[in-house]
Amino acid sequence: MNNTVKFSKEWLVKLASTKAEKRTEYKDSEIRYLRATHHIGGTVKLSVYRCPRGTRKAVRVALPFTVTESMPNLQQIRAEANKVINLLDQGINPNEAKTKANTPELILRIALDNYLDGSTNTERVNTNWRRAIETHLANWLDKPLKELCTPQRIFAQHRLIMREIANSNQSQGLKGDGGIGANEVLKKLRRILNFNRALDRSLNLPQWPAEELGGSGLKMWVDQKPRTSRIHREEFSIFWPALECLSCPVQRDLFKFMLLIGCRSGEARSLEASDVNFNRWTITFKNTKNGLDHTLPLTETLKTIILERISCGDGNKLFPLFDPKVITKHIEKACGLHVSPHDLRRTFSGIAEIAGIGSTTKKHLLNHLSGRDVTDDYTGSIDIDDLRIALTKIENKIMEFVNLQK
Structure with a gap:
């Protein structure tokens, strides 16, 4: 110059x-x-x-x-x-x-909205996310996200959530120390933080303190082993009679339906009569966990259950139940087996293996998209009649176990 x-x-x-x-x-x-x-x-x-x-x-x-x-x-x-x-x-x-x-501080409430607006989750998953954060992190919602994500505050909140869930379980006569539930809430907080960091770097949000919270630090996370509980073949002879003896036919039919078709609890309880195709005898689960509609054929037993539910005329829903966990309590009281709604899905998957159902067909029945390999591209879509044959084989194997010790 x-x-x-x-x-x-x-x-x-x-x-x-x-x-x-x-x-x-x-x-x-x-x-x-x-x-x-x-x-x-x-x-x-x-x-x-x-x-x-x-x-x-x-x-x-x-x-x-x-x-x-x-x-x-x-x-x-x-x-x-x-x-x-x-x-x-x-x-x-x-x-x-x-x-x-x-620049105004980004509070957790806004950060949650940012994540849900930008995510590809289904509406049901987003609802569950909001419920979890607003329930267990209610005292954090209007506080700056930057101030919340310190190792000490996260650790203390994790232990607080554990105690709250454990106390709630105890008051309802349920098991569980709340560790897994606390893990899930804090994993959601971690994803919200990472999403907003990537969304706007000018906010200077901190990184998630993984090292401080991990095994070499505060050891916050509770060991979370995959659940493997299911109905074993020798237990069907006491489970099925207990199911048949339920005083509420909707409860009985819901658990039978879920066991024989392998669907998730929320998907079954969302079904309406309009989801049934009476010409092809198929049923379509809408807004499933992976966001896609999922159509499956109905076996003769499943047809009978659906027709009975429609004839009862209990409103639009085929299975108008808010909380299916009460069925678990009734069955446990009747026969001593603790069978949760998702145990039925794991049981269905295990019996499909025993019945000789191929992995591609089983994956389709369970509506699983993960783990796709190049072989799936050669196999292509599976015909609805082939799926009906597979479901019939699984149903026959279940009834074989029911009658095993009679």
Whole structure:
């Protein structure tokens, strides 16, 4: 820059009293990063122009002075310029610091909305997410996410959620120390944090403290083994009579239906009469866990269950039950077996193996998309009649176990 001048108050005030033909910048001969920009309208702006340490792009930081007769002397202006230069030499951009100071803190409630709006989850999954966060992190919803995600606060909240769930289970006569439930809530918080960090880097959200919470740190996570509980072949002879003796036919038919078709509890309870195709005798599960509709054929036994539910006319839903876990309690009281709704799905999968159902067919029956390999592309879609044959084989094997010890 050729416009190098030793700045003085008198020179700057005189410069501001004239109009420039074009925008012109001057450099102070004493502090080379101190600049005075003369604009066409006559205004003179003071700034520091320099690259922050570690970068190659210069930034312009405006100084808080107006060039008038009442402006401070040059000693004060140069002192302020040196403060800015020192910050830039440390790699600190005052412009970014000012933006951060004026940016409202991202609270958990908004961060949750951001995640749910941007996710590809189904509506049902999003509802479960919101319920989990708003129930177990209610006291955190209006607090800045940045302040919440410290190792100590996360660990303390995990243990608090564990106690809350354990107490709730105990009051309902259920087992469980709440560890798995607390794990799931904090995993959701972790995903919310990571999503919002990627969404807007300017928020400067911290990374999830994985190392501090892991095995070499606070050891927060409770060991979570995959559930394997199911009905074993020798237990069918007592399970089935207990199921038949349920006083509520909707409860009885729901558990029978889930066992014989392998669907999830929520998918079965969402079924309506309009989901049944009476020409092809198929039923379509809508809004499933993977977001896709899933159509399966009905065996003769499944047809009988569906027709009975429709004939009873209990509203639009085929299985109008809010909480199927009460069925688990009734069966346990009747025969001593603790059979949860998802145990029926695991039982269905295990019996499919025993009945010789191929892995591709079983995957289709269970509506599993994960673990796809190139062989699936050669196999193509499975005919509905082949699926009906597979379901009939599974049903026959179940009834064989029911009659095993009679």
